[in-house]
Amino acid sequence: MQALEQEIKELIISALSLEDVRPDDIDAAAPLFVEGLGLDSIDALELGVALQKRYAVAMSADGAENRKHFASVRTLAQFVAAARANPPQAR
DSSP: OHHHHHHHHHHHHHHTTOTTOOGGGSOTTSOSBSSTTOBOHHHHHHHHHHHHHHHOOOOOSOHHHHHHHTTOHHHHHHHHHHHHHSOOOOO
């Protein structure tokens, strides 16, 4: 899981153009929004698109569910890992 957390940290930095932030600066358990990394709703949209492109994950329309997934790098890694383990069924 640590390798996936590291990948997500790097994705956050590149997708959001955080030039002064290194992966080691991001605490995997720290909040991504408000306190912690201090991201905002626009950052969430950009990060969501980047996650969809990189990991082919589907985001729920449920805002509460997304808030849970986007709470920290660790929760994002858990979401991506779960999505990989349970890919959507082909129709």
